[in-house]
Amino acid sequence: MKIPIQLNQENLQEVGSRMPIPDYNREADNTGIVHIGVGGFHRAHQAYYLHQLRQLGEALDWGICGIGLREADAKLQDIFNKQDHLYTLMVKHSDGKIEPEVIGSIVDFKMGTKDPEPVIAQMAHANTRMVSLTITEGGYNFNPTTGEFNFDNPDIQHELKHPQDPKTVYGFLTAALKRRREAGLPAFTILVCDNIEHNGDMMRKMLGTFAEAQDPDLAKWIAQEVSFPNSMVDRITPVTTQTDIETLAQKYGVKDSWPVTCEPFIQWVIEDKFSNGRPDFEKVGVQFVPDVGPYEKMKLRLLNAGHSVLGLLGALHGHPTINACIEDEVFKNYLRAFLDKEATPILGNIEGIDLTDYKDSLLERFANPNIKDSVSRICAESSAKLPKFLIATIHENLAIGGSIKFATLVIAAWCYYSDKEADQNGQAVEIIDAMSTDLHQAAEQTKTDPLAFIRQESIFGNLIRNERFTKLYSEVVHKMYKDPNIKKYMRDMISIE
Known part of the structure; x- marks a missing residue:
């Protein structure tokens, strides 16, 4: 040596x-x-x-x-x-x-x-x-x-x-x-x-x-x-x-x-x-x-949102790293479904980019076993990240009648994770977020008010006033609080495609 x-x-x-x-x-x-x-x-x-x-x-x-x-x-x-x-x-x-x-x-x-x-x-x-x-x-x-x-x-x-x-x-x-x-x-x-x-x-x-x-x-x-x-x-x-x-x-x-x-x-x-x-x-x-906008949106809504999807669902399940999530076929298939069904339809054509190839490359990058990017890093400061990466996609899909179910499950998982400050097995997780106290308090009220978490307008905007979203979110979060088996709900979402 x-x-x-x-x-x-x-x-x-x-x-x-x-x-x-x-x-x-x-x-x-x-x-x-x-x-x-x-x-x-x-x-x-x-x-x-x-x-x-x-x-x-x-x-x-x-x-x-x-x-x-x-x-x-x-x-x-x-x-x-x-x-x-x-x-x-x-x-x-x-x-x-x-x-x-x-x-x-x-x-x-x-x-x-x-x-x-x-x-x-x-x-x-x-x-x-x-x-x-x-x-x-x-x-x-x-x-x-x-x-x-x-x-x-x-x-x-x-x-x-x-x-x-x-x-x-x-x-x-x-x-x-x-x-x-x-x-x-x-x-x-x-x-x-x-x-x-x-x-x-x-x-x-x-x-x-x-x-x-x-x-x-x-x-x-x-x-x-x-x-x-x-x-x-x-x-x-x-x-x-x-x-x-x-x-x-x-x-x-x-x-x-x-x-x-x-x-x-x-x-x-x-x-x-x-x-x-x-x-x-x-x-x-x-x-x-001349205009970086389409490239920005592609990266934020596919890579960054994809990271958050894996991070929050993975944290609740107990996966420690992003590559561990991708090694799990349920997580890999769920991410691809989100990217294909909810993120891609709002992007349009991007000059010089084949979106299928780009999404393929994302899954390869996330799977890199030598990187071992922790889900805790990805989940950190979610209150600042998700409005730009994921919640904006929900708003845009609601406006065009598109799918919102994959992203909605992630929001419900975030609520449960913020409330329990633990994964589905009861193992404590560290919440690193400038709004951690507000997130916990709002999530804690979910047992009596299923929509308490999404009443935080600084994060969710006017989603609380969208009946289609609130109906689906209420159903999902209710099931999760009864049984936080996140992979079960992920399989259900994928199977009904």
């Missing part, structure tokens, strides 16, 4: 005898992108694309400065400081093969929780030409039903009164853009890389609303100068485990405190509208299109 080498810049050439490493200049002053929310997905996706481009000798002035706006980001900062912002990306193939590679495109990292000034200054620096974000669907501070900005957030109220002491992404963006305007610098592009339909348009609306309340003149400048391209991102990136860290050390001889694991598949589709230039990402496979 090779003696593990600590991953850092000093040891990089020695690490290079064991796996591929960056061969480009990683100076921190070559920073063109500021990225907020440096989680596993960003490091497996956008940072990886930039790494590939820099390996070609391109994008010399487009290094990434990561930003942490949550106290939890301090752990990553400590590791980045120790590793000179280097990390290992472990691509896991379905045949068990692992391809590790050291990624060097992140060249700096700053925290904004205690002192916002270094973050504002970095965004306002003349070299910064793009600010990108992966802050999860729940990080955008809008009501998923109305689509309106949430001014009740205490941090937002604080920022409106104290513009130089930002707490949220909106406060930081406006503070930096104001400084750029005053300095006569061009605006940066704001590129959203989260799973929200029309994510750039949504960000434009949310930031514009916030800026209008804080500084109307700045809001006008933002509307004229800042570009918000819509984008669609895709790569399954499970949470890093201790086993991953140990495998890297024992098999490959590299000590990395926070490597990232991912599947081989990767995709990025972006509208080509940028305020202040961009890297030539098309040279490494990024697709630039």
